[in-house]
Amino acid sequence: MKKITLFSDGSALGNPGPGGYGVVLRYGDKEKELSGSEDHTTNNRMELKGVIEGLKALKEPCDVDIVSDSSYVVKGINEWLDGWIKKDFKKVKNPDLWKEYIEVAKPHKIHAIWVRGHDGHVENERCDKLARDAAQSAKDLL
Numbered sequence: 001m002k003k004i005t006l007f008s009d010g011s012a013l014g015n016p017g018p019g020g021y022g023v024v025l026r027y028g029d030k031e032k033e034l035s036g037s038e039d040h041t042t043n044n045r046m047e048l049k050g051v052i053e054g055l056k057a058l059k060e061p062c063d064v065d066i067v068s069d070s071s072y073v074v075k076g077i078n079e080w081l082d083g084w085i086k087k088d089f090k091k092v093k094n095p096d097l098w099k100e101y102i103e104v105a106k107p108h109k110i111h112a113i114w115v116r117g118h119d120g121h122v123e124n125e126r127c128d129k130l131a132r133d134a135a136q137s138a139k140d141l142l
Helices: 043-056 071-086 095-105 122-141
Strands: 002-012 017-027 030-041 062-068 109-114
Touching (some): 002 043, 002 122, 017 043, 017 122, 030 122, 043 062, 043 071, 043 095, 062 071, 071 095
Antiparallel strands (some): 002 017, 017 030
16 A cells, blocks of 8 residues: 555635635645635635645555644544444534535545644645635635
């Protein structure tokens, strides 16, 4: 299994408002950047959407370290998801995205790692810029 690091961040201008996500996928010395936006969304939705889109870009089962500054995403993946599934996502925000995450995560071995945001972490800063730029582009089109 290939060892992949998926760095991800999300942004919303207004919460809700126009939002974006940014992703850096790393395999060895190769990197790929992804970004995207939505017109009306929240920061947490974009944080999770970045992870989902990053996983969708993988073409085979991988051992994936997800690196995010979102406690919501990291704790959701590492701690809360099993309980949410057991209660069929009742009173859980963004169940559509969590269910999509479960599907795209199935082939992979995943571990989520939290990093402090806006603290000089190079890849997190790159993802933050990709996410903010995508959110701003969405806002400019409205």
